[in-house]
Amino acid sequence: MPCTVLIVEDNELNQKLFADVLDARGYDTLRTAEGVAAFDLARAHRPDLIVMDIQLPTVSGLEVIRWLKDAADLAAIPILAVTAFAMRGDAERIYEAGAEAYMPKPVILSAFMDQVEALIGGKARRPDPI
Ligand code: MN
Numbered sequence: 615m616p617c618t619v620l621i622v623e624d625n626e627l628n629q630k631l632f633a634d635v636l637d638a639r640g641y642d643t644l645r646t647a648e649g650v651a652a653f654d655l656a657r658a659h660r661p662d663l664i665v666m667d668i669q670l671p672t673v674s675g676l677e678v679i680r681w682l683k684d685a686a687d688l689a690a691i692p693i694l695a696v697t698a699f700a701m702r703g704d705a706e707r708i709y710e711a712g713a714e715a716y717m718p719k720p721v722i723l724s725a726f727m728d729q730v731e732a733l734i735g736g737k738a739r740r741p742d743p744i
Contacts, residue, residue: 616740618642619730620661622652622678623696624670628719632665635723636730640739649673653681656688663734668697668708676711683712692733696721 619636623629624647633643644659646652649670656664664682668675675695682688693713697704700718708716715729 615738616640616642617662617734617737618644618659619734620652620655620659620664621645622649622664622670622675623647623667625667628667628696628721631723632721632726635727639727639730640741641730641734642740647671649675649678652678656682656691657685660688661691662737663730664691664693665730666693666695666713668695668704669699676707679708679711679713694729694733 619641621629621632621643623632629645629647633645636643644655644661646655649672666675666679679693679695682691682693694715694717695708695713696717696719698719705716714733717726717729
């Protein structure tokens with residue numbers, strides 16, 4: 615079974631970009647633009663990785679990271695946080711909340727995929743099409 619990555623991103627273009635690049639590499643994706651829905655999807659599907667935007671419309675991505683890391687059954691899922699308007703102290707706040715990795719936007723896709731694969735650690739993906 616291929617790995618599943620949950621993409622939490624309210625910017626439609628970024629959401630599609632992340633989904634397309636992950637799909638092209640053979641990962642299944644789930645997507646949402648909202649933090650409460652992200653938590654519910656994580657619980658329902660137990661993804662192998664969560665890509666978490668920090669600037670979200672209702673609940674901050676930082677808060678959702680804390681919920682996930684406080685949930686015994688979800689805490690082990692690695693989280694790659696992404697944030698626009700990177701400011702001094704962002705990385706510290708993000709790591710303090712419990713994320714395993716952090717990338718400022720605009721995300722460079724090759725670096726993004728390197729980070730994803732480092733976090734997923736060689737778990738299964740769909741075979742390359744012939
Ligand atoms: Mn956003």
